[in-house]
Amino acid sequence: MPELPEVEVTRRRIAPVMVGRTLGRIRTTGDSYFFLTPPARLRRQLAGRRVGGVERRGKYLVVLLDGGKCLLLHLGMTGQLFSSLARSPRLLSATARAALAPDRQTAFEPDEHTHLQLRFEDTGPDVLFRDVRKFGKVQLLAAGEPSERLDKLGIDALESTGDEIFQASRKRKVAIKSLLLDQTVVAGSGNIYTDEALFLAGVRPGRGASRVTHAECVRLAEAMKQVMRRSIETGGSSISDYVAPDGSDGGYQDERRVYARGGEPCLSCGTPIRRKIIGQRSSHYCPRCQR
DNA sequence: ACCGCACCCTGAGCGC
């Protein structure tokens, strides 16, 4: 679910909740591939650490801790990072939602999908990481420990340039859509914003990457930055699971031009938007506006 | 080096 805009909105809103506070008792679910660092070690080593800041690299959140350690978080497809003060039906299972009158939602109760619960030494709110599909990741890095996951990321999508995309696309046989989704090329891109950027730039997602011109790469980089900046302004896209750390929905889902609009008319020319699988991901484009 | 695919996991929605 979460792409760069959702991760950035999460970062901006969770930072004030965490920074300057000292971690207390940590609760986790059991061992699973969700935890790159074994949960028992997390519980042991996080307690007593003070949070110095929260940064973002592509779709990763990096929680800076005293002593030079840092906690790497990736939200995967259904990850939700939020304050225990947040209230949202998106944080509940369908059955829990149905059982609850809309006006009397009480405090969030950690469920089996809440894999990490950060409590602090003070009495302020907890920080919770919930992830139904467990495609998210948690890793604790020791001081100075390099992260191969971060190290292989390409240029941040908010800083991408046409030159870089053009250079990376030469001699590549994959579709331009797949190239843009490659995190070693553009870090932070995802299925929604890549489809949106391709539409704004007027480039068909299935076109071979090496056949995209330099001018089009420039348009793609600008379009990617434009849609992402706008999405951050509106609080990200809440399509199924995403909620901001305070429980509020984003607004960008209402500004989508092509993503998940298959069969609906193109907002520019009225031609039905087409949906097609490209590189194992569903892709949406206007056959008339995108060449 | 690159490419396509299977796989990791759970839940919602749909046709029958």
Added chain:
DNA sequence: TGCGCTCAGGGTGCGG
């Protein structure tokens, strides 16, 4: 009601 199928905003690791 229930079953089986498809789909979902992400990423890794494998063989060819």
